[in-house]
Amino acid sequence: MEKKKLIEIANLRQYFPVKKESLLQKEQLYVKANDGITITIHEGETYGLVGESGCGKSTLGRVLLQLYDQTRGDTVYFGRTVYEYQPKYYEKDLNDLAKLHEKAKHLESKINNEDPNHTSVDAYDDAMRHLYRLCGGLVFSDNYSEVSKLLLEEYKAGCNVAQLEKKNASAEELKAAEAKHDAILKSIEQMKDSYRSNENFAKIDAMWEHGIELPRLTKEEMRILREDLQIIFQDPYSSLNPRLTVGQIISEPLVGQKKFKKGSKELEDYIIEVMDKCGLEAYFIHRYPHQFSGGQRQRIGIARALALNPKFIVCDEAVSALDVSIQSQVLNLLQELKETQNLTYLFISHDLSVVKYISDRIGVMYLGNMVESARSEDIFRNPLHPYTEALLNAIPTTDIHNKELQILEGDIPSPVNPPKGCKFHTRCKYAMEKCKCERPEWVEIEPEHFVACHLRSLKK
Ligand SMILES: Nc1ncnc2c1ncn2[C@@H]1O[C@H](COP(=O)(O)OP(=O)(O)OP(=O)(O)O)[C@@H](O)[C@H]1O
DSSP: OOOOEEEEEEEEEEEEEOOOSSTTOOSOOEEEEEEEEEEEEETTOEEEEEOSTTSSHHHHHHHHTTSSOOSEEEEEEOSSOHHHHOOHHHHHHHHTHHHHHHHHHHHHHHHHHTOOSHHHHHHHHHHHHHHHHHHGGGGGOSOHHHHHHHHHHHHHHHHHHHHHHHTTOOHHHHHHHHHHHHHHHHHHHHHHHTTTTSTTHHHHHTTOOOOEEGGGSOHHHHHHHGGGEEEEOSOHHHHSOTTSOHHHHHHHHHHHTTSSOTTOHHHHHHHHHHHHHTTOOGGGGGOOGGGSOHHHHHHHHHHHHHTTOOSEEEEESTTTTSOHHHHHHHHHHHHHHHHHTTOEEEEEOSOHHHHHHHOSEEEEEETTEEEEEEEHHHHHHSOOSHHHHHHHHTSOSSOOTTOOSOOSSSOOOOSSSOOSSSTTGGGOTTOOHHHHHSOOOOEEEETTEEEOOTTHHHHO
8 A cells, every 4th residue: 555645854954053152253053953854754654763862853853843943944744735724825836936946047057157065955956846846747847937827727726626525515516626626637737748758757747746835834824733733742740731630731722723612511521532542530630730640641741632633743752751661551552542543653762672662664863864764673674874783782682771872982973063974974883984075865775764874885
């Protein structure tokens, strides 16, 4: 069965400005917490994220939920389509297609002629991905006003279908709207024939998609979408307001999103239903967080995240603060909820044994970059990056829980001024000359197994 994308991030960067040390310091320095990350998370999977403390795991989780204004790159959400959601930016982009194309051409000539540095290459790549997403194979057209007109028609027809579906319109009405949309799609396909001979056509055309670019949403648009995208934190005690009862804690997002009326019987019934799903007794509803154990408090945190029926949850060290015996209970609960509620998780943990237990795929991060990503069993069976290898070798055979990943010799370099070339070269026992100056590319070595390492060609 083909996997459906839920979230796709491309070349994602999150830089935090560092406070200047004196008035004389001219250059603004940045902590490069996420420094060009590309991954896709599929519907229904658990994507585990591991790496030493400070490598940027939590930052990535928070950027995905747009809790920070990301510095650059794409974060696209496919849980709803632009047709259903109609974000303001999309129609404007389709109107501005010719301008966007001009901008991409300008960036291209800048790279070729004057300024072949990383920033302009990144800006050009971002601009091209943006164009491909908007118009796919029509990017080869030399008549952008015609393309713009046709795509706007298609978008409006698609929105019409989505709206009719939403309000349960009659089958006839829906059929007519779909037929109109299909006819426009056909004209688009026809217009593309002229470009199919281009060797890159198929690849580029496959990038035409209708997911939602999260960083482009207005605050209000993001507020509404937030019900799809939730987070569970490591320390349930500090993330739960001690002055609110369990019932009030779980009701907050529901009332905030106007799903229920405050104090209503329907709200109380619904809260008890959610609590039950999370293994919390109904009579706990009037109790305060301090009256619970750590495991129960984490169940409250899970119930709060679950209340809005989200599609995607970032579990940020969600079991790390719990005793080992309680950890497995909470992990089992998360696993069960994933199946019954059709959830998708990004599961962040410094503990490889926990990540192994729960993840379908695992991404390994080092100093702001993803260095390897593969199916869970492949990471353990055939680690390709020396850093992953070191993490695996460091798992003790007994009591593997709660071990911080501080296993490699040498300090982690500063994320403000990371090593050139491969950032791991200063601690890598296989480092070659090339590793000191050339950034390794992110390459798919075998299906779904990606690595960024110059050794990969020697290992193959
Ligand atoms: N809001 C912020 N402002 C400035 N710097 C930040 C901020 N958040 C994180 N950082 C820095 O970004 C880098 C990555 O931090 P992050 O918390 O994402 O790492 P992590 O892998 O989750 O580690 P840990 O498990 O210790 O939280 C660190 O150097 C951190 O100091």
